[in-house]
Amino acid sequence: MSLKLNTLLLSRRDIEGIINMCEIIKVVEGAFREKGLGRVQCPSKVYLYYEKYGGDLRVMPAFLESINVSAIKVVNVHPNNKKYNLPSIMATIILIDPETGFPLSIMDGTLITCMRTGAATGVATKYMSRKNSKVLGLIGAGAQAFYQLIATLEVLKIEEVYVYDIDEKAKVNFVNMMSVQYPNIKFIAVESEREAVDGMDVIITITPTREPHVKVEWIKAGTHINAIGADAPGKQELDPEILKKARIIVDDMDQAIHSGEVNVPITKGILSKKDICGELADVVIGKVKGRVSDDEITIFDSTGVAITDAVTADLVYKRAKELNIGMNINLIFK
Numbered sequence: 001m002s003l004k005l006n007t008l009l010l011s012r013r014d015i016e017g018i019i020n021m022c023e024i025i026k027v028v029e030g031a032f033r034e035k036g037l038g039r040v041q042c043p044s045k046v047y048l049y050y051e052k053y054g055g056d057l058r059v060m061p062a063f064l065e066s067i068n069v070s071a072i073k074v075v076n077v078h079p080n081n082k083k084y085n086l087p088s089i090m091a092t093i094i095l096i097d098p099e100t101g102f103p104l105s106i107m108d109g110t111l112i113t114c115m116r117t118g119a120a121t122g123v124a125t126k127y128m129s130r131k132n133s134k135v136l137g138l139i140g141a142g143a144q145a146f147y148q149l150i151a152t153l154e155v156l157k158i159e160e161v162y163v164y165d166i167d168e169k170a171k172v173n174f175v176n177m178m179s180v181q182y183p184n185i186k187f188i189a190v191e192s193e194r195e196a197v198d199g200m201d202v203i204i205t206i207t208p209t210r211e212p213h214v215k216v217e218w219i220k221a222g223t224h225i226n227a228i229g230a231d232a233p234g235k236q237e238l239d240p241e242i243l244k245k246a247r248i249i250v251d252d253m254d255q256a257i258h259s260g261e262v263n264v265p266i267t268k269g270i271l272s273k274k275d276i277c278g279e280l281a282d283v284v285i286g287k288v289k290g291r292v293s294d295d296e297i298t299i300f301d302s303t304g305v306a307i308t309d310a311v312t313a314d315l316v317y318k319r320a321k322e323l324n325i326g327m328n329i330n331l332i333f334k
């Protein structure tokens with residue numbers, strides 16, 4: 001055992017630019033593989049509800065036994081934070097040495113949340129979308145949107161992206177920025193959810209809405225949907241009729257039933273657990289198919305799992321050590 005006395009503090013600025021989406025997708029896919037092989041401890045998130053403020057707080061621990069990585073994330077979701085000029089989601093991650101319990105690092109988890117959520121979408125899209133998918137619809141142009149986009153671009157040759165957000169400014173800014181960053185892709189700001197859904201090969205929904213805004217009649221055969229926004233009880237973005245006719249894969253069965261896209265239809269008895277084909281982990285290890293035919297509608301229901309935070313935090317920590325980034329502090333000893 002090498003005795004470590006210092007805890008590495010890493011801010012968002014430290015983390016920015018030291019890891020890229022391609023490598024995060026690899027470690028996140030690896031984390032789902034470990035889950036599929038039964039080699040992780042990843043209990044469901046624990047929630048606190050700040051009802052009078054319209055927000056919540058989640059605690060997310062994980063241990064990946066075979067790669068000896070363990071971490072815990074504390075993360076909030078406050079959709080009304082714009083008025084305080086704060087992100088809706090802010091997170092802190094503590095990376096733990098499983099051998100001793102020592103806190104190896106305390107780091108910003110806000111950027112890591114965006115990146116690992118994007119990466120999970122990338123993994124799901126790789127296994128579940130049609131390989132010739134070219135047109136992407138994106139509903140929600142907030143903090144997560146960019147990472148959802150870049151992860152999708154890692155796994156598909158997207159040519160056109162249709163973007164809708166109820167906030168006109170957020171939508172137009174996103175489209176303008178992406179048009180500069182990716183000049184070979186056509187970005188179109190659209191005026192309705194329907195225009196971001198109708199005729200798309202892949203759809204990503206990433207809003208905090210509780211009113212389903214994607215209608216079944218807009219979805220063409222063969223579309224893959226990444227339903228990312230619903231991650232707490234009562235949230236839903238898709239017309240339940242879509243779920244009834246689709247092949248549904250979740251990131252975690254218990255979390256999805258509690259708080260994913262399926263939570264409201266299951267609570268109302270419109271859908272049941274047996275309508276869910278399996279977990280992304282099962283797809284990655286080849287136990288369950290992500291897609292069976294070119295004309296089926298597939299849905300990845302993402303709630304966000306702690307193993308994906310842990311492996312991304314581990315990647316960040318190792319890279320920061322290599323690059324001598326961050327601040328070492330003696331947190332514990334006299």
Ligand SMILES: NC(=O)c1ccc[n+]([C@@H]2O[C@H](COP(=O)([O-])OP(=O)(O)OC[C@H]3O[C@@H](n4cnc5c(N)ncnc54)[C@H](O)[C@@H]3O)[C@@H](O)[C@H]2O)c1
Binds near residue numbers: 117305
């Ligand atoms: N599954 C996961 O792992 C995961 C991870 C992170 C965030 N989330 C969820 O994703 C959602 C978005 O997170 P964020 O950090 O991007 O939030 P954000 O507040 O930065 O952005 C949300 C965007 O959605 C838009 N929006 C709200 N309601 C809408 C509607 N009805 N139609 C179209 N646009 C609408 C807002 O104007 C805003 O631009 C939240 O619900 C969050 O809890 C899920």
